[in-house]
Amino acid sequence: MTTHYDIAVIGGGNAALCAAITAAKQGAKVVILETAPKAYRGGNSRHTRNFRCMHSGPLGPLVDDYSEEEYFEDLLKVTDGKTDEKLARLAIRTSDECLPWMQEHGVRFQPSLSGTLSLARTNAFFMGGGKSLVNAYYRTAEKLGVKAHYEANVTHLELDGDRIVHIDYTKNGKTERITPKAVIVASGGFQADVDWLTRAWGPPAQNFLIRGTPYNRGVVLADLLEQQVQSVGDPTQCHAVAIDGRAPKFDGGIVTRLDCVPFSIVVNKNAERFYDEGEDVWPKRYAIWGRLVANQPDQVGYVIIDAKSLNLFMPSVFPPIKADTLEELATRMGLPSEKLRGTVDAFNAACSDTSRFHPTELDGVATSGLTPPKTNWARPITEPPFYGYSLRTGVTFTYLGLQVDENAQCSTTDGLIQNLWAAGETMAGSILGQGYLAGFGMTIGTVFGRIAGREAAAYAN
Amino acid sequence: MQTDLLQEARRQSEICNACRYCEGYCSVFPALHEERFFTDANLTQLANLCHNCRGCYYACQYTAPHEFDLNLPKALAEVRQDSWESFAWPAPLARWFQKSGVMIALATILGFAVHFLAFRALGSSGGEGFYAVLPHSAMVAIFLPAFLFPLLSIAVSLRRYWQATDGARVTVTNVVDAFSSAAKMKNLAGGHGDGCNFEDEDRFSHTRRLSHQAVMYGFLLCFASTSVGTLMHYLLDLPAPYSLWSLPKLLGIPGGILMVAGTVVLATLKLKADKNLGAPSAWGGEMAFVLLLFLVAFSGLLLYAFGNTAVMPAMLAIHLGSVLSFFLLTPYTKMAHGFYRLAALVRDAQRKAAG
Numbered sequence: 118m119t120t121h122y123d124i125a126v127i128g129g130g131n132a133a134l135c136a137a138i139t140a141a142k143q144g145a146k147v148v149i150l151e152t153a154p155k156a157y158r159g160g161n162s163r164h165t166r167n168f169r170c171m172h173s174g175p176l177g178p179l180v181d182d183y184s185e186e187e188y189f190e191d192l193l194k195v196t197d198g199k200t201d202e203k204l205a206r207l208a209i210r211t212s213d214e215c216l217p218w219m220q221e222h223g224v225r226f227q228p229s230l231s232g233t234l235s236l237a238r239t240n241a242f243f244m245g246g247g248k249s250l251v252n253a254y255y256r257t258a259e260k261l262g263v264k265a266h267y268e269a270n271v272t273h274l275e276l277d278g279d280r281i282v283h284i285d286y287t288k289n290g291k292t293e294r295i296t297p298k299a300v301i302v303a304s305g306g307f308q309a310d311v312d313w314l315t316r317a318w319g320p321p322a323q324n325f326l327i328r329g330t331p332y333n334r335g336v337v338l339a340d341l342l343e344q345q346v347q348s349v350g351d352p353t354q355c356h357a358v359a360i361d362g363r364a365p366k367f368d369g370g371i372v373t374r375l376d377c378v379p380f381s382i383v384v385n386k387n388a389e390r391f392y393d394e395g396e397d398v399w400p401k402r403y404a405i406w407g408r409l410v411a412n413q414p415d416q417v418g419y420v421i422i423d424a425k426s427l428n429l430f431m432p433s434v435f436p437p438i439k440a441d442t443l444e445e446l447a448t449r450m451g452l453p454s455e456k457l458r459g460t461v462d463a464f465n466a467a468c469s470d471t472s473r474f475h476p477t478e479l480d481g482v483a484t485s486g487l488t489p490p491k492t493n494w495a496r497p498i499t500e501p502p503f504y505g506y507s508l509r510t511g512v513t514f515t516y517l518g519l520q521v522d523e524n525a526q527c528s529t530t531d532g533l534i535q536n537l538w539a540a541g542e543t544m545a546g547s548i549l550g551q552g553y554l555a556g557f558g559m560t561i562g563t564v565f566g567r568i569a570g571r572e573a574a575a576y577a578n
Numbered sequence: 579m580q581t582d583l584l585q586e587a588r589r590q591s592e593i594c595n596a597c598r599y600c601e602g603y604c605s606v607f608p609a610l611h612e613e614r615f616f617t618d619a620n621l622t623q624l625a626n627l628c629h630n631c632r633g634c635y636y637a638c639q640y641t642a643p644h645e646f647d648l649n650l651p652k653a654l655a656e657v658r659q660d661s662w663e664s665f666a667w668p669a670p671l672a673r674w675f676q677k678s679g680v681m682i683a684l685a686t687i688l689g690f691a692v693h694f695l696a697f698r699a700l701g702s703s704g705g706e707g708f709y710a711v712l713p714h715s716a717m718v719a720i721f722l723p724a725f726l727f728p729l730l731s732i733a734v735s736l737r738r739y740w741q742a743t744d745g746a747r748v749t750v751t752n753v754v755d756a757f758s759s760a761a762k763m764k765n766l767a768g769g770h771g772d773g774c775n776f777e778d779e780d781r782f783s784h785t786r787r788l789s790h791q792a793v794m795y796g797f798l799l800c801f802a803s804t805s806v807g808t809l810m811h812y813l814l815d816l817p818a819p820y821s822l823w824s825l826p827k828l829l830g831i832p833g834g835i836l837m838v839a840g841t842v843v844l845a846t847l848k849l850k851a852d853k854n855l856g857a858p859s860a861w862g863g864e865m866a867f868v869l870l871l872f873l874v875a876f877s878g879l880l881l882y883a884f885g886n887t888a889v890m891p892a893m894l895a896i897h898l899g900s901v902l903s904f905f906l907l908t909p910y911t912k913m914a915h916g917f918y919r920l921a922a923l924v925r926d927a928q929r930k931a932a933g
Contacts, residue, residue: 256780432592
């Protein structure tokens, strides 16, 4: 027996759940089609940890103020102006009413985590992280009568004129067709489809690691793009950071992050430095290193530190490679040892007075006469034991997606599609042309998820 | 202690330390996030600080089928269980009873038998009420050593625990901190105050916390009742039986009712909960201990209800027998957890004070 649903939500992460809950509260009968099995439900949201939120005065776990202007300026800095100001301001302005809404629907916050004090004013941390948020939203949605299908792989949305007329999906080896009145796409980017990444990036993409869910393969996105639904964003743009090279291919999440770059030198496989490791504090430079490493031979980098820096950064999941001499470290890491010795010697010789060294501030302790320079935290690498980590490009999510208006509604060149809305990473490219702002993905998902739910329910009713 | 269990707890703690998403749930994570490398002492302390609320398990992005295969509640439960066995004195007794419900049941039956035999051998020396069945002096002869020996044993174990976790000199502030946490069972409330995850996957509930507190306060009331009775007997020359409105009954009856209700709920929850998020090998021993507590309380209430009927001697043997085995097994069953938890909370108070 097929049940009739007013609204089908494709995807099972934060944006999908916000949309489903909002629509169900407006009386719509909602089904969630989540491609992952229950244990892996929630897409990339299960790996997230916070929500960037505008506020005037303390709000929930957030201290002081974070104004719309400051928030927007932060966004301009990371995207280099590549954003849609109207949608960006809508996301920012709505974020402060989202926080109490999230609490009402089961999300719990906690004070900024140890090691992340710099975010205490701007980002509200979920207690237990994103998976606990996802769990709470599924509980809330189920209480509202939302039906969640896991391992439901949507293969096709049939666009006829200005309406989606049916959805095909497979579950347990069987193909199902449903005809909801309205459809919300919240199924993320395409980063888990390495072939697609390779088409966009070229062969280097084969060496990328995917930090999040293996289930965001962009099947629905590709299907809609083929039917001329309006897209936004550059297929080569994505949120990519440099992570521990030993991380699993998929789903390594937060623990593979390495925070030691500012206290290190980073070399490529030829033991040559290639970028200023001390350009700025790590949270501000974290997101450019994915691309820097992607542009090196074999898409790999090697971080070298000495004993005095070992305790200056958050521990990561894999212990560093350790050796008593640089030559031994080079051998263990597969680097040319004489070359590494030369690079380190040249770096050490370019270091000068380190008495003003300060690990959490731009201390101006810089090299002189070295290319590329290291402009802060430049201390000679001399104290054994020496430690090394390999670095690879870790992709969080891709920015090519569906273009939406301020009602989260999709369109073709002929105008609006009457019953199709999009929310979350799949439309984030409208706002994030490039770069990334910590916790902003969850803001976009929550704001546009709620808008899509509201609009779809109004249409279906 | 078993190195493989410690090694697994170490592996998992290192992953948790790189993530930190669970920092707000309980006392374990702030303590864990202070370390960079985990010694056996750290892990033993973390294991005993963990109240098995399971909040971190259901929130975790790295549980199986993920290859990191995190199950911190289980890893810490296994280390905790192993630590109790290795600190117990004499150690073999803990190996017999911690994990085995059958052994606890046999010990309880032995407790009944001791009393039936004692009634038969000593029962006719002319006392009144319960003392007509077993003279007061005989009860003291059985229960005084059965009370003092476990105290001595626990003292030895706690001393070993303190050495193993590098504990410092205990201050009054440390103790106040630990007792206020235990009094509210703060670590089962979740950092958000919604309770813990136990009987229904990721749903938060206070059921386990409240039923645990019913048992704990019920037990303390019953203990107070017995202590008051002892004082009335020796200091005021007022021997049992006591009337309904006497202090021993006013403390004992509500205490017994709380224990009965609390143990029934705890046992029910334990049947619903996922065994694999604790130490599965200790499940039988834990369940038998809850049932033994139930028997102690329920038989005490029955004894009060039917104390003037012909079944009284049998009731008395069952009640005293269960109390006897409960006391004697205290250092070697789940009952020991209360002492270790308090020690861990005191130790954690020292860590917080130092930080």
